[in-house]
Amino acid sequence: MVKTFATLCALLALSAPEPASALGMIFGDEVIVIDSSSSTNGIDYLHPTHEVKKGDTLWNIAKKNCRDEHKYKNLANYNNLRNVNLLKPGQRVDISYFACNYVKD
Numbered sequence: 001m002v003k004t005f006a007t008l009c010a011l012l013a014l015s016a017p018e019p020a021s022a023l024g025m026i027f028g029d030e031v032i033v034i035d036s037s038s039s040t041n042g043i044d045y046l047h048p049t050h051e052v053k054k055g056d057t058l059w060n061i062a063k064k065n066c067r068d069e070h071k072y073k074n075l076a077n078y079n080n081l082r083n084v085n086l087l088k089p090g091q092r093v094d095i096s097y098f099a100c101n102y103v104k105d
Contacts, residue, residue, distance in 0.1 A: 047099075049092040058084045061093060066100035078102035 050061050058076060063069035076084045078099035087093075 047096045050095045052087045052091040054089050065095040074102045077104040
């Protein structure tokens with residue numbers, strides 16, 4: 001669990017501005033807005049992707065990245081994959097927290 005703003009910034013490779021709170025602690029009801037333009041390495045940490053390799057399955061991608069193989073349906077829905085058995089090498093699958101926990105209405 002990330003408890004300080006400085007730790008969060010370090011994990012995301014961002015320069016840390018003044019702490020969000022007086023103590024630099026992150027509390028459950030705080031909203032922290034991160035300006036993606038402040039990232040120094042150009043990686044989109046909010047939407048990481050997995051590049052499909054030969055033999056990959058959505059089940060295994062979910063197991064590795066969502067820590068729950070049963071979330072393969074969430075990944076399929078979030079990434080608009082109609083057939084989970086038709087992954088192509090080189091294809092990118094969003095494996096973000098949002099994708100792993102997406103519930104289609």
